[in-house]
Amino acid sequence: MTTTTNYIQFDRDNLDTAKGAGLISTIDRDLDIKAVPFDSDNEKAPTHRVYAKSPRGHDIEVGGIWKKKNQDGKPYYTLSIRRLGYNANLGRFPGQDDPTLQAIIEWEPRD
Template sequence: MTTNCIKFESAKIEDAKGAGSISTLTFDIDITVEPVKSANPMAPTHRVLGRSPRGRLVECGGIWKKQNRDTGADYFTLSIRDFGFNANLGKAAHQEDDTLQAVIPWGPKDAQ
């Protein structure tokens, strides 16, 4: 599988399980994502799970559904707590598979 992507089981991402990997200069992890059911509109749509150094599956982040203020379009963001990693999910260039989402990193707003 290509790195910095998540392959979901269906194009209806909100309800789908998925798996992928995230690689940066400081970490390289395989992840599993599981949908979360919640009535809280601020709750994540998915739990992000990674493996500990001893191989245990550990919750390490989440995926949230957001809405663009200007266009009203829905999009998803991902965070990995231990690394302070944040990203948007979206289609990678030249790919048509709606179940495959690229992990597109972004830094904190106060970074220079």
């Protein structure tokens, strides 16, 4: 049994086109998630759609992953799950250097 929570394991280094699967754990739920690349000409569209399982086992779209740029112009990714009000950045776990394993780092939305 793994004790790693809040992560997405992608299937390749290029996260823009990679598929991923992972887990989001909060105080009141555990969500197995899938990230599926999404291609759009809209620059505000997510790079991925995020799916979780319904109680009967159906894949339902619950959110997305967006590629953004920080103040230095370097890209980073954010994850949002609308109905839960859940927002997070993706990044590396301390001490690991595998670019396909991304920690989900929750943050509180700004007012």
